[in-house]
Amino acid sequence: MPTRNSTVTPQGGELRTLLRHWRDLRGKSQFDLSLDTGVSQRHISFIEIGRSVPSRQMLIDIATALDIPLRDRNTLLLAGGYAPIYPDGAWDGPEMHSITKALERILRQHEPFPALVMDRYWNVLMTNRAAPRFFGRFTDLSARKSPRNMLHLMFDPEGIRPFVADWPTVAESLIQRVYRETVGRVVDDKIKELLTSLLAYPDVEPDWTQPKTTRVQSVMPVIPIGFVKDGHVLNYFSMVTTLGTPQTVAAEELRIECMFPADEPTEARHAALLNDDTR
Secondary structure, three states, X not given: XXXXXXXXXXXXXXXXXHXXXXXXXXXXXXXXXXXXXXXXXXXXXXXXXXXXOOOHHHHHHXXXXXXXXXXXXXXXXXXXXXXXXXXXXXXXXXXHHHHHXXXXXXXXXXXXXXXXXXXXXXXXXXXXXXXXXXXXXXXXXXXXXXXXXXXXXXXXXXXXXXXXXXXXXXXXXXXXXXHHOOHHHOOOHHHHHHHHHHHOOOOOOHHHXXXXXXXXXXXXOOOOEXXXXXXXXXXXXXXXXXXXXXOOHHHHOOEEEEEEEOOXXXXXXXXXHHHOOOO
């Protein structure tokens, strides 16, 4: 999990400022970075004080060693005087066509259980048919503008929140997930705004944003989430997938979340819930 004092990437900063920022954020010394990249520590020092101009390939190697997200690698290249190399189009743009088609197949194969694709800020971009049918059993999704945000749906008293079993525990785990699943382990301004808006909901505790290193771990390998319907609790867990070796900014920032029933009674009740067209 990233530290809570993580700062956003300096926008339009000098190359040396950006390199120091990312090296500090990753907790790497110049010597560490030298070992990771094969670039001498002296050369790295000269880059950071502005005495040396790195090649484009050297910047790419440094960015890879520092695990810098693609969006921020483009910023780094621009600061070094080079054109960005990672496409930064819309998630459904032409260069993403093959990926979105693959995502559609993944979502379709997960029927009859909910599956969805979200961006880095938890906005829902794609779903299978089961997802809106399932969540629509608890709240009026048509009343929410697209793209719907899953976190607001879970925290809003007018959304799913009243139907979530043990909501405080689930809400705290979701806030911890926001930190844990940030792209490149960086909490940017929009993530901070999202967290602020979640903390503004009633009965949300500010200390939920703090890591709980002394918490006794559950015997479950995942954190389950239960939804209460007609006096029964339907128990699910989620698996989150990201795209391997993404070559565009949009691809790197996508997450696929698939919900699975955690027990056989939930699987049976789930089927009945989705097949009941009277609800």
